[in-house]
Amino acid sequence: MLRGLLRELNYLLKHKWDLCLVTLAPLFIIVLFSSMFAQGKPEHLPIAIIDQDQSELSQNIQRYLRLNHTLDVAIVSDQNTEVEKLLNQTKVWGYVSIPNGAEQRFVQAKDAEISIAYNQSYFSVGNTISSAMLLSTVEAMADYAGESYLENTIPYLDVPTPHVKISTLYNPNLSYEFYLEPFMIPAILHLLLCCCVAFSVGQEFKFHTAQNWLNNQSAFKAILTKNLTYVLIFSLWTWAWMFWLVEIRGWFVAGQLWFIMLAQLLFYSAYALISSTIVLATNNLSKTFGLIAVYGGSSLSFAGVTLPLNNAPLFTKFWANIIPYTPYAKLQTEQWVIGSPISSSLLPLLILILYVVFYAVTSVLLLKKRSKGTVS
């Protein structure tokens, strides 16, 4: 067993491409995404104000918009065309338009015709600024009218709701660092892991070293040690990143840490074994990478971590149920963010175990078949 692990490590040390992809590449991914989301949420997003009213009300709206951290008033203009140009250049993401006579209409309790527009081709930016602009404008108008609006707001959307008190659970600041990063890092690392394992298995046959690999050990042990090497390396990277997020950045683990770590081992093992299975079945490395790109690369899109699955078409639901990332993401959310009882996370864990067992058996059988072929 140890011999197999050492053989693989020795191989990694001697091949610089392979070594880079299990060291520099994961490190780069972790540094990249940790710094990308470190700010937690987007702030100072540039917007414009079209002020054709030039009134006390419009001044008040400007003041409130300037006070909002999420926004940065890049320009105040009375020209539509000027603002439109900036919008087209994506130098501003949206604008608040206060047309002529808005104040007068407002004090007469008519529709002031104030409007906000935002670039929805950039969905999350658009959502963020639209709610921030709405909130500040409503507050400014209410302040102008002399009543302080009862402020309870929908977080992320920030719509004022006088009667309903809204609390968000588990990620109270709605930080992307704690929402998106924990989905992103395992999603990319498992894809990278798949590529590394596939290459490692494939090159044994390409360079006719399979004999040496299988020398004095059973197919089961050969598969186990090879996969385990990579699973351990990538798990260690993942744990280093979790240490950073929890201990240094100060986030928390609401449930059981050991359970998440166990699930990660199974999750990476499942993908490593799937990768071994594919490369042994296709007998072609390039084809394998194509299949891995589809199977492993689709995790974030299909697992329901961004757009929920409950009203998705049947194919999407089906696909979500044939990738190990879906149960892993569910388990991770329950044990890391929500703090559910272990019992509710047992099912996803069981599914991960099933993936591991199924693909371990398949890959061992395929390797046995292949090795017979090589010998004869």
Next chain:
Amino acid sequence: MKSFLHYYLKTFKDIIANQSILTTLILSVIFYSIFYPTAYKAQQAEALPIVIVDEEQSIVTNNIIQQVSLSPNVEVKAVTGNFLDAENMIKQQQVDGILLLPENLSNSLRHGEVGGIGLYLSAANFLKTKQIGLGLTTSIENAVREHVEKFGNISHFSPAISIHQTPLFNTMSGYGSYIFPAIAPLIIHQAIVLGLGMLLAGYREQKWRPTTTEFFAIFCAILTIGMLGCLYLFGFIYWLNDYPHGGNFSGMLLTVPIFIGCIVALGMLISTFFDMPERAGHVIVFTSIPLFLLSGTAWPHAAMPVWMQYLGNVLPSTQGIQMFIQLNQMGVPTALILPKLLYLFVFGIACTAFAYWRLKHR
């Protein structure tokens, strides 16, 4: 010219002869154009499960429950009197939110107080949080207002605070309509870089050195494939899925060859560093998500550290993704994207020169 044509056609023959390259370079574009729109077909989060804790069980709470269940954004999974039950449901991810209608709600509203309705949202998924929040608060506010108007002892005049909201360019605020146009140029980008990597590294394994004609013939062959792929996505697939499209059609036709040319040059250059065709998949496959995030469409550049903004902007994928959103979805005049176009052009020329030198001499 004759030998150019010969090599041009030979490239196509070689691509078709190698199943892996054919799949990567051509079939994958068709596959992804169907695969990804399916994932986002729903476009919006709907019918998200919530549980209602009704501690009062009065006419008011009944009205609110009825109003809430009419909202398409949420689906009321259960109505219970016990908060603990509801909490357990959210912990097991059976529901994504709890609506608490507290005891004494009717009285409190009658006295003109706020009532203390509580909405607890699981923030494990932001899109869900927002969608439930939107669906519930508007219907609750309506129900409460109606009730207060009918039975309240306090009447007060308040000016109408209405603000018109206009989503631009993706007017239905669809999730798929935003994300697919952003990843479409990246699909082409990755197909070319991967496919070319496999093709050229395969040639170079046989100690191959291209003639100048051969070099440009291969360049043009991949350029043709890439351009057709782009037009297929920007034209047919956007139309088929009813994504915003055709904003500045002539601008798009002008920019596609320059973008693709730049990517082909980049692909040729990258391929010279590979020691074998298999290396392309090994190294390139995992880069798609980082490249997408670095483009600044999902997470704005303004929220990234400065060094990352530079890194993002250097990449031709970023320039291409942003440029094609501007042209196809936003319909901006061509003059405004000229800086991006110029950058891609210069980047492409530099890569071509470097790739040519490396293919000839290294």
